[in-house]
Amino acid sequence: xxxxxxxxxxxxxxxxxxxxxxxxxxxxxxxxxxxxxxxxxxxxxxxxxxxxxxxxxxxxxxxxxxxxxxxxxxxxxxxxxxxxxxxxxxxxxxxxxxxxxxxxxxxxxxxxxxxxxxxxxxxxxxxxxxxxxxxxxxxxxxxxxxxxxxxxxxxxxxxxxxxxxxxxxxxxxxxxxxxxxxxxxxxxxxxxxxxxxxxxxxxxxxxxxxxxxxxxxxxxxxxxxxxxxx
Ligand SMILES: Nc1ncnc2c1ncn2[C@@H]1O[C@H](COP(=O)(O)OP(=O)(O)OP(=O)(O)O)[C@@H](O)[C@H]1O
Ligand SMILES: [Mg+2]
Numbered sequence: 001x002x003x004x005x006x007x008x009x010x011x012x013x014x015x016x017x018x019x020x021x022x023x024x025x026x027x028x029x030x031x032x033x034x035x036x037x038x039x040x041x042x043x044x045x046x047x048x049x050x051x052x053x054x055x056x057x058x059x060x061x062x063x064x065x066x067x068x069x070x071x072x073x074x075x076x077x078x079x080x081x082x083x084x085x086x087x088x089x090x091x092x093x094x095x096x097x098x099x100x101x102x103x104x105x106x107x108x109x110x111x112x113x114x115x116x117x118x119x120x121x122x123x124x125x126x127x128x129x130x131x132x133x134x135x136x137x138x139x140x141x142x143x144x145x146x147x148x149x150x151x152x153x154x155x156x157x158x159x160x161x162x163x164x165x166x167x168x169x170x171x172x173x174x175x176x177x178x179x180x181x182x183x184x185x186x187x188x189x190x191x192x193x194x195x196x197x198x199x200x201x202x203x204x205x206x207x208x209x210x211x212x213x214x215x216x217x218x219x220x221x222x223x224x225x226x227x228x229x230x
Contacts (some may be wrong), residue, residue, distance in 0.1 A: 001026045001184050002078075007056035009039075009046045016042045017208045020056070024153065024201075029185040031195040033228060039206070040188045041083050043205070044157050047186070048080045061152070067201060072085035073141075075104070079151025082159050083188070085139040089131030092171070093122055093141055096130050100145045108150070111230075115147035118174050136167025143174065153184040160194065172198065192228055195219060198218055 007020040016039045024030040045051040046120075047058050047069045057066045065073050074080065088096050089218050097112045104111075116123055119140040125133065132140055139159055146154060159175070160168045175198060179185055189195045195202060196219050204212040204227050212227060 001029075002186065003049060003057075005057050005059075007043070007046060007058065009042050009051055009211060010054050015054075015208065017046065017053075020025070020205075020208075020210055022185055022203050022210065022213065024186055026184055027179075027182050029179045029187060029198055031199035031202040032186065032188045032205065033190065033192075033195060033202055035228065039208040040203040040205060041157055042208075044080070044082075044155055044186070048078060048101075050082075050154065059069040063156045063181070065108050067173050071103075072127060074149050074151075077150070079146035079154045081142050081146045081154070081156045081159060083161065083201030085135065085142040085159075087133075087138050087145070090129060092127050092129055093133070094126040096141055096145060097148055100148045106150070110181045111148045111150055115144040118147060118178065119170075121170065125126060134167070136163045136171070139163055139167070139171060140174070147178075150160040151183070153186065154178060155186045157188045158190065159187070160189070160191065168194075190228070192225070198208050198229045 002024040004020055007017055009017040011212050020043060032043065034040055046053050049068055057064055059065060060076055060078060097115060101107060101112055122140055122144060130138060143159065159171055170196060196216060199216040201215055202219060203210050206227060212224060
């Protein structure tokens with residue numbers, strides 16, 4: 001479904017990604033792991049066209065999307081939730097979802113209701129300004145906004161980072177539910193425990209290279225522990 005081949009990226013002269021190869025199949029949950037600063041966010045931004053690669057290709061459902069703009073990738077079914085739970089703080093929860101719906105062009109009101117079913121905690125908060133939500137609620141809203149675009153694949157950058165444990169469990173349950181319903185997911189996650197519970201497959205990045213890849217069971221390996229330890 002998503003195929004990344006020989007992907008390289010840089011900020012000016014500082015090279016950050018080196019020859020990244022991986023594939024996510026339909027319905028699969030792929031976890032991208034690795035310590036702070038190894039290039040996880042850079043990888044997702046390059047996959048989404050927020051950043052342009054210096055080499056390599058990104059294909060989605062057999063189409064080369066490497067030169068497409070971010071919104072064109074979203075329209076093809078790549079839903080993106082960037083790191084740091086981005087929302088429009090001055091808009092209410094309902095308006096945040098509505099604005100996203102209007103941007104998609106499909107104006108299918110049902111998409112909003114469906115996104116809310118994934119996060120029932122947001123329903124009583126529909127009239128509240130997003131800026132007044134807790135970090136965990138904002139993250140739920142950020143994921144709900146991506147769901148409104150009716151993605152075929154959801155791309156999430158550390159959705160549980162800095163969020164209180166009880167909400168982490170809710171977000172985990174929502175991701176698990178979306179995965180069980182057949183959505184493909186590319187998830188950046190630093191917590192091994194969570195990755196072990198959710199992932200089908202994983203890749204581990206180190207200094208911009210994929211240094212380990214495999215089925216989730218292999219995450220138990222001692223070698224993997226060493227690559228993730230801080
Ligand atoms: N806008 C930028 N300009 C220059 N360098 C950057 C920029 N963003 C990231 N970098 C550098 O690129 C490298 C990879 O950063 P990136 O944010 O992709 O890492 P990460 O694995 O997502 O880290 P974290 O776990 O902290 O989110 C780091 O060395 C970082 O300092
Ligand atoms: Mg990051």
